[in-house]
Amino acid sequence: MTSTTETATAGTDQTVNNTTGTQEPVSPVSENETTEQQTEASNTESASPKKAALPKPTVHKVDYEKDTVYLYQFPRCPAIVSTSPFCLKVETWLKMNDISYENVDFKTSVKSKKGQLPFVELNGKEIADSDIIIRDLSKHFDKDLDSGLTAEQKTVSHAFVSMLNNHTSWVVRWWRYSNPQKYIESAKMDLKRAVNTKLPAPVVGFLFKLEFKQNVKHVVGHGLGHHSEEEIYEFGRSDLKSLSD
Missing domain, CATH: 3.40.30.10 (Glutaredoxin)
Structure with a gap:
């Protein structure tokens, strides 16, 4: 006969064996392996990420004041x-x-x-x-110089601005490009300072006038330069009269 103690012991062993069979085996990790893993993790955490390169300034005034x-x-x-x-x-x-x-x-x-x-x-x-x-x-x-104008007045204002930008200004350009010496004298312009050069004044004057004469082609390309001198002057006078009326 089997004693009560043996039966209990056998039952306990069976239970342990069944339990062990239903679990994933856990592989033992040596002390050395554990230390290596901890060291690797520590090194990974302590390694600082590379700093991203700062973008180049997109403006000339880098020490600007807000809203200036x-x-x-x-x-x-x-x-x-x-x-x-x-x-x-x-x-x-x-x-x-x-x-x-x-x-x-x-x-x-x-x-x-x-x-x-x-x-x-x-x-x-x-x-x-x-x-x-x-x-x-x-x-x-939040500025609007036209806030007090009616819709009709704003339309007229827009028409005048377009005239000045795209017509009157070209009359001015034509006169400057065609008469560089008169332009320099009337503006009392310091050419060396205006073009930021150390070249002798006579050389600067010659190059400036040469370039201005060449710019006449831009006025021709615009269309205004195809007209006679008197016709262009009349265009300018008409624009100014429209503004003053």
Whole structure:
């Protein structure tokens, strides 16, 4: 006969064997392996990620002040604030709206990404083209010089602006390109400073006039240059009369 103690012992052994058979075997890990894994994990955690390269500045004024407009335009002349009607337009708009701005003395060494002057920088962003500058700054500073106009008056205003930008300004260009010496004298322009060069003044004057004469082809390409001198003058007089009436 089997004793009660033996039966109990046998039952216990069977239970252990069955339990062991239904479980996944656990492989024993040596002390050395455990240490190596811990060391590897520690090294992985302590390794610092590589710092990403800082992007290159997209503006010229990197130490800008918030909401200060940095204006890039042609150099001042004794006879006029700016010889460019588009630069003059932007600066006048800034003054009329009492917006903080700074004229950047960049020695005509840079132009906008579009290859134009004027352009401005605001809060690390470049804005080029006088109309786009005024549009974007109007939105940013919540300024609207036309807010008091009726719909009809705004339409007339838009027509005049388009005339000045796309017609009258070309009359001015034609006169300048055709008469570079008169242009220099009337503006009392310091050519060496205007073009930022150390060349002798006579050489600068010769090259400046030569380039201006070559620019007449742009006026021809626009269409205005195909007309006679008197016809072009009449175009300009008509534009000015329309503005004054």
